[in-house]
Amino acid sequence: xxxxxxxxxxxxxxxxxxxxxxxxxxxxxxxxxxxxxxxxxxxxxxxxxxxxxxxxxxxxxxxxxxxxxxxxxxxxxxxxxxxxxxxxxxxxxxxxxxxxxxxxxxxxxxxxxxxxxxxxxxxxxxxxxxxxxxxxxxxxxxxxxxxxxxxxxxxxxxxxxxxxxxxxxxxxxxxxxxxxxxxxxxxxxxxxxxxxxxxxxxxxxxxxxxxxxxxxxxxxxxxxxxxxxxxxxxxxxxxxxxxxxxxxxxxxxxxxxxxxxxxxx
Amino acid sequence: xxxxxxxxxxxxxxxxxxxxxxxxxxxxxxxxxxxxxxxxxxxxxxxxxxxxxxxxxxxxxxxxxxxxxxxxxxxxxxxxxxxxxxxxxxxxxxxxxxxxxxxxxxxxxxxxxxxxxxxxxxxxxxxxxxxxxxxxxxxxxxxxxxxxxxxxxxxxxxxxxxxxxxxxxxxxxxxxxxxxxxxxxxxxxxxxxxxxxxxxxxxxxxxxxxxxxxxxxxxxxxxxxxxxxxxxxxxxxxxxxxxxxxxxxxxxxxxxxxxxxxxxxxxxxxx
Numbered sequence: 448x449x450x451x452x453x454x455x456x457x458x459x460x461x462x463x464x465x466x467x468x469x470x471x472x473x474x475x476x477x478x479x480x481x482x483x484x485x486x487x488x489x490x491x492x493x494x495x496x497x498x499x500x501x502x503x504x505x506x507x508x509x510x511x512x513x514x515x516x517x518x519x520x521x522x523x524x525x526x527x528x529x530x531x532x533x534x535x536x537x538x539x540x541x542x543x544x545x546x547x548x549x550x551x552x553x554x555x556x557x558x559x560x561x562x563x564x565x566x567x568x569x570x571x572x573x574x575x576x577x578x579x580x581x582x583x584x585x586x587x588x589x590x591x592x593x594x595x596x597x598x599x600x601x602x603x604x605x606x607x608x609x610x611x612x613x614x615x616x617x618x619x620x621x622x623x624x625x626x627x628x629x630x631x632x633x634x635x636x637x638x639x640x641x642x643x644x645x646x647x648x649x650x651x652x653x654x655x656x657x658x659x660x661x662x663x664x665x666x667x668x669x670x671x672x673x674x675x676x677x678x679x680x681x682x683x684x685x686x687x688x689x690x691x692x693x694x695x696x697x698x699x700x701x702x703x704x705x706x707x708x709x710x711x712x
Numbered sequence: 713x714x715x716x717x718x719x720x721x722x723x724x725x726x727x728x729x730x731x732x733x734x735x736x737x738x739x740x741x742x743x744x745x746x747x748x749x750x751x752x753x754x755x756x757x758x759x760x761x762x763x764x765x766x767x768x769x770x771x772x773x774x775x776x777x778x779x780x781x782x783x784x785x786x787x788x789x790x791x792x793x794x795x796x797x798x799x800x801x802x803x804x805x806x807x808x809x810x811x812x813x814x815x816x817x818x819x820x821x822x823x824x825x826x827x828x829x830x831x832x833x834x835x836x837x838x839x840x841x842x843x844x845x846x847x848x849x850x851x852x853x854x855x856x857x858x859x860x861x862x863x864x865x866x867x868x869x870x871x872x873x874x875x876x877x878x879x880x881x882x883x884x885x886x887x888x889x890x891x892x893x894x895x896x897x898x899x900x901x902x903x904x905x906x907x908x909x910x911x912x913x914x915x916x917x918x919x920x921x922x923x924x925x926x927x928x929x930x931x932x933x934x935x936x937x938x939x940x941x942x943x944x945x946x947x948x949x950x951x952x953x954x955x956x957x958x959x960x961x962x963x964x965x966x967x968x969x970x971x972x973x974x975x976x977x978x979x980x981x982x983x
Contacts, residue, residue: 582806582807582810610804610805610806610810611804614803614804614805614806614847617846617848618800618847618848662801663801666798666801666802667802667804669759669764669796670794670796670801670802670804670859671804671814672764672789673762673764673789673793673794673863674789674804674814674815674818674862674863674866675786675789675790675815675818675819675866676814676818677786677818681818681820682817682820683816683817683820683821683822683823683826684813684817684823685809685810685813685823685826685827685830686809686810686813687823
């Protein structure tokens with residue numbers, strides 16, 4: 448039996464955004480974040496909105512998936528909107544009034560501005576994980592973190608940890624599946640009772656799963672030592688993702704445009 | 713040459729030694745099979761060969777280097793590849809080629825040569841074209857071949873295989889043994905640890921480990937000639953055969969010749 452494991456949120460379609468180097472996209476996300484926080488008015492936010500729509504279109508990620516992250520934020524969005532829109536006995540002309548509480552035009556506009564900023568931020572930044580495989584992300588992160596090695600940040604080791612975690616996610620999922628089948632065969636029920644009972648039914652799954660994980664970790668450590676792993680220093684890499692001329696130009700132009708919009712509008 | 717000289721190992725916190733007075737050698741191009749029951753000290757011996765464990769008494773030398781000498785540890789490990797029993801737990805990379813590259817990457821081999829080595833190692837174990845395959849999508853046999861490729865990419869002079877076929881089916885075992893044969897032909901010295909008597913037929917030498925000591929050393933033919941000794945040492949019986957004999961003792965109607973799990977299930981629980 449094969450457990451279907453969807454790796455992160457990567458959407459495997461071919462697009463110009465997918466072929467960009469992970470580091471380029473990380474740089475663009477940083478510029479986009481800076482730009483969107485610099486923007487201070489609806490015209491600027493409107494242009495940022497167009498940029499996001501354009502980026503989603505270019506990435507060929509289905510819009511439904513691109514905005515999926517927003518749904519989880521409905522509480523924060525409502526809170527942001529209300530926190531700005533609700534006023535206590537405002538002197539201005541209120542649109543809605545409920546006792547001393549009121550909503551007025553400027554408050555509502557402010558709340559909308561911040562809510563739109565959050566939505567755009569989430570949709571824009573999630574394009575990074577939607578168009579980049581976890582492996583490319585890890586490699587990109589390692590390169591981006593490398594300058595931190597000057598202050599003794601173990602960039603290579605952190606990247607190795609991420610790689611191993613990624614490597615063992617499907618393995619662990621397959622093993623969990625196997626244990627669930629084995630426990631079901633012994634009469635365990637995972638689909639009965641309330642949430643607490645259901646959660647407790649998973650204890651006999653988690654215990655062997657964790658025991659196995661620790662055993663795995665020990666054997667893996669021996670295997671890594673056998674293959675001469677001694678930290679990140681002095682390692683070479685088989686696949687070095689290099690930024691092309693296109694990557695550099697996209698990054699440079701993109702950064703200028705994004706930060707430019709932020710400063711101008 | 714890997715040389716174990718009168719090696720004894722006592723683990724910290726244990727009263728009884730894991731190995732006592734073991735002397736054995738593996739020459740380049742030689743296939744030495746080491747048999748023993750579970751707990752006989754086989755894996756300890758495997759880990760002594762590449763300095764994962766150091767001898768308490770005696771010494772282990774790899775091409776003249778003493779494994780206790782800390783300055784040569786990485787030299788020893790790049791010269792002696794180790795493949796363990798469970799392929800799943802020794803694959804580091806998220807795709808096959810990254811895993812094979814892991815060892816040589818640690819040695820600091822330049823990127824251009826890495827590519828050559830990785831492709832050559834995958835080809836040597838019959839995994840051409842699997843470069844970008846994710847490990848969890850491989851069969852157990854393919855995973856074990858990938859693990860062997862990972863060791864080969866370091867261009868070791870010796871390969872220590874610690875029960876490489878224990879978790880494999882018939883085809884997987886045959887594939888691994890074919891790889892061992894071709895490696896020997898290319899001059900790699902092989903220490904092959906197993907409890908399948910059938911695996912060792914084409915080995916150059918055979919040794920049997922029992923309770924931490926070597927109790928037989930000779931050719932596989934000499935060993936096969938004495939089935940009584942083999943039975944006494946508790947080796948040679950694959951787990952399925954042991955299970956079948958236990959079931960038969962308890963009166964279940966299972967054919968004595970059953971070797972496949974499916975046919976065992978079929979005879980216990982006819983559909």
